[in-house]
Amino acid sequence: MRHLKRTAKLGRQFEHRNAMLANMVCSLIKHRRVTTTLAKAKAVRTVAEKIVTLGKSGTLHDRRLVAARLRQHPRSHFKGTPKQKGATARTAWRENEDVVHILFDKIAPGFKERKGGYTRIIKLGGTEGRWAGERRGDAAQRAILEWVDLPVEEAPEPVKEEKKEEKKEKKTDAAKA
Numbered sequence: 001m002r003h004l005k006r007t008a009k010l011g012r013q014f015e016h017r018n019a020m021l022a023n024m025v026c027s028l029i030k031h032r033r034v035t036t037t038l039a040k041a042k043a044v045r046t047v048a049e050k051i052v053t054l055g056k057s058g059t060l061h062d063r064r065l066v067a068a069r070l071r072q073h074p075r076s077h078f079k080g081t082p083k084q085k086g087a088t089a090r091t092a093w094r095e096n097e098d099v100v101h102i103l104f105d106k107i108a109p110g111f112k113e114r115k116g117g118y119t120r121i122i123k124l125g126g127t128e129g130r131w132a133g134e135r136r137g138d139a140a141q142r143a144i145l146e147w148v149d150l151p152v153e154e155a156p157e158p159v160k161e162e163k164k165e166e167k168k169e170k171k172t173d174a175a176k177a
Contacts, residue, residue, distance in 0.1 A: 033146040055108030
């Protein structure tokens with residue numbers, strides 16, 4: 001019997017579920033926003049908030065706990081020494097991919113004064129069509145999980161679209177002349 005067990009199983013075994021939740025929290029830390037099903041968003045929210053609470057203290061022990069929970073271990077595959085050949089690759093990886101560094105140095109300081117509730121879940125839905133808020137294959141309710149106070153960095157617009165617009169303008173200018 002499962003009396004007083006609150007863990008959402010999500011149709012997965014223990015190891016698979018923990019790996020999936022760790023991967024989703026890593027994606028949330030890197031991209032600041034994740035679109036997933038409502039059930040997974042609710043499960044990820046608890047893990048993410050506990051991780052941010054550890055990140056606010058910033059001790060070495062907490063960094064190791066977060067790295068173990070998120071399955072992110074220090075990388076040592078950069079060729080060269082830190083001051084020479086591999087330095088640029090190492091710094092680029094640290095700024096963009098090292099979730100422990102991003103959490104402790106960029107995200108957690110923004111939540112120093114906040115006592116909890118670091119994430120929000122926004123249900124996707126609406127009247128834009130039959131499949132607006134549901135996933136097409138199994139009709140699962142979709143949701144967005146994002147940080148509360150941190151601004152979401154929008155991706156720059158693709159260069160190809162701008163070139164197409166310029167070509168259209170050139171064609172219309174040529175036609176007018």
